[in-house]
Amino acid sequence: AAYGIAVINTFWPDAGFGGREVTFYEAAALLPAFIIFGRYLEAVTRGRTSEAIRRLLKLQPKTARVVRDGQEVNIPAEEVQMDDTVVVRPGEAIPVDGVLIQGYSSVDQSMVTGESIPVEKKTGDEVIGATLNKTGAFKFRASRVGKDTMLSQIIKLVEDAQTTKAPIQKIADRVAGKFILGVHTISLATFLFWFFVGFNLWFVPQSRLILTPYYLSAVGAFGFALLVSVTVLVISCPCAVGLATPSAIMAGSGKGAEYGILFKGADAIEATAKLQVVIFDKTGTLTKGKPSVTDVIAKSGTQKEVLHLAAVAEKNSEHPLGEAIINGARAQGIEPEDAGTFEAVPGQGVVASLDGRSILLGNRRLMAERKVSLEGLISEAERLEQEGKTAMFVAVNDQAIGIVAVADTIKETSALAVEELHRMGIEVAMITGDNRRTAEAIAKQVGIDRVLAEVMPEDKASEVKKLQQEGKNVAMVGDGINDAPALAQANVGIAIGSGTDIAKETGQVILVKDDLLDVVAGIQVAKATIRKVKENLFWAFGYNTLAIPLGMGILYPFSAQVVSPELAALLMAFSSVSVTLNTLRMRGFVPAVRRRPQTSATRNQ
DSSP, X not given: OHHHHHHHHHHOGGGSSOOTTOOOHHHHHHHHHHHHHHHHHHHHHHHHHTHHHHHHHHHSOSEEEEEETTXXXXXEGGGOOTTOEEEEOTTOBOOSEEEEEEXXXXXXXXXXXXXXXXXXXXXXXXXXXXXXXXXXXXXXXXXXXXXXXXXXXXHHHHHHHHHSOOHHHHHHHHHHHHHHHHHHHHHHHHHHHIIIIIHHHHOOTTOEETTSSOBOTTOOHHHHHHHHHHHHHHHTOTHHHHHHHHHHHHHHHHHHHHTTEEESSHHHHHHHHTOOEEEEEIIIIIBOSOOEEEEEEESSSOHHHHHHHHHHHHTTOOSHHHHHHHHHHHHTTOOOOOOSEEEEETTTEEEEEETTEEEEEEOHHXXXXXXXXXXXXXXXXXXXXXXXXXXXXXXXXXXXXXXXXXXXXXXXXXHHHHHHHHHTTOEEEEEOSSOHHHHHHHHHXXXXXXXXXXXXXXXXXXXXXXXXXXXXXXXXXXXSSTTHHHHHHSSEEEEESOTTOGGGOOSSEEESSSOTHHHHHHHHHHHHHHHHHHHHHHHHHHHHHHHHHHHTTTTHHHHSEEOOHHHHHHHHHHHHHHHHHHHHGGXXXXXXXXXXXXXXXXXXX
């Protein structure tokens, strides 16, 4: 429009558009120049918000030392194959994921998991590609290569999170769509107003463009009205609105990755920020998942006989409690035989046989179903359960012979994580298949206020649903395998301590480390990200709310000055930059839980 008017006034000065003095060639040149300049600044600043991806990509080693035909050879890291034997020396980066088969070392995993202290690695331990070997040399067998490595999965999850749309962005997009239509309507109305009414009422020869030496003394009604209407279009360009959400989501997902917190999408970030209840699975989540035998009570026979039969029943079980019983038996010199038959009863225990004898090992429910009398053992079981131990009854040929009690150690950070969630106003619950006494004892130790006990694995999802029916946004925190239905049912499923199989997890949020404080940190990162989105949208819409009346010439009747299109373009460009600079403040964000002392002793000081 500016260029067209200028051409007309240059070659046909008497056409009625203001004559040779009214040419806007500089506007035609500077307007796109400022727009391009703004897009350049936007690209630079927006690129910085995705720096997390670039840092992760830089971690990938370029070469690997593998054993081929008995010789160590250097090959490109992408050519390492499954089951290759890889050699790593001190100071070198580990090229792919694998399992250590020879040697011992400490490995700095901070670049991938956020752990600040090097982790000791011995034969049988997993190593993660792109982490740094610190001390000893070792060999490992490659277990995941190429796109299957943990680093590649993390990069993919972060990229996916940065390219998906959060629900709040979809709302902003709809508003922006109506906004654009509204701006065109306002621009047309502005033209008609100044052409038919405003020019005759207020135009004076001393009219100027703001911050320029140019006067508009020769411009006509058409040229003035067109100038103002074009300025409205330029100054109201909703670039900042379109940038507000994705830039913040990029920054937030990248910040989460720094702490080993992976959001599977922008919707997961927004849902995490709205959480009102967090449910923790007990075994392996609140506790270490490595229980040990604490008590053996014999009603008939000896304690050794009770433990022996319990170990026989559990020998083929993969349950952590069964492993604890077997380890406890072996520690006393008992090597359990193979059971003749074995059946796991989910949520109740196991049924096995040995030399024609039927062995039952499990909770009250199992004993009740098999009509086994627990007379003389109930009071002992209740005492053990009040101490936070899991009491399992042992019966032979439907006669109770004793109790084996097992206790699982609570993780060091469990109580602190619960305390931090309460500080944030979030309700905390625990779900477990254990009996209520044991569950409440554990809950009391960590400060949990709501206990869902004696819940069968298949019923965990329905318990989550009950809380959702109370109108609450619920997160389920579990190990991502046996808790999969509950993780899927929750508003946010948080899979904790997921190791290297992060792509297979059911949860919307994946925590690389086995640390409950990362649950808190993840919520704090999500809240900070959505807060940044809202700030950006406020500034973007606030800018347009103030700028559009200015572009319409609302100040002209009082100052005889209007905004030029090129100045409007410059203001529009810097509105986008201001939104992105606000987003970049996320780079210095540290979750509050990571800024506070981590031990009770330090807190008490």
